[in-house]
Amino acid sequence: MLRTLLFLLVMANIASAIGVVYARHEHRQLFVAFKRLERQRDELNIDFGRLQLEQATWAEANRIDQVARNKLGMVFPSADETVVVRP
Structure with a gap:
């Protein structure tokens, strides 16, 4: 019984560690995507400002x-070519 409990605790610990690693990996991927989108937003804002100035x-x-x-x-x-239309 004690061995089974110890085995279950070790397996739970390993599963928890794998979950933490997966969550960190997912966080890093999302952070990189976020930074890429932020950079793209900034470039689009610069382009928009240039287009407004050009317009x-x-x-x-x-x-x-x-x-x-x-x-x-x-x-x-000229004044003689101007016609005023009255209602």
Whole structure:
């Protein structure tokens, strides 16, 4: 009876040790994945900031005016070409 109890305690101890090793291994894998995702998030935030800056640059009024004049040949209408429509 004492041997059986001792055997069961040793087996429980071994099972517990294997569980601890498995949990540590799983924790390390999840931590590495977490850090990789954190790095990816930071890179995406940097790209997003660059894109916002680029969008702001392209949307500036003087840039739009310059493109309209140079590439599209647009000009402001003169006073005699302006028509006011009243309801």
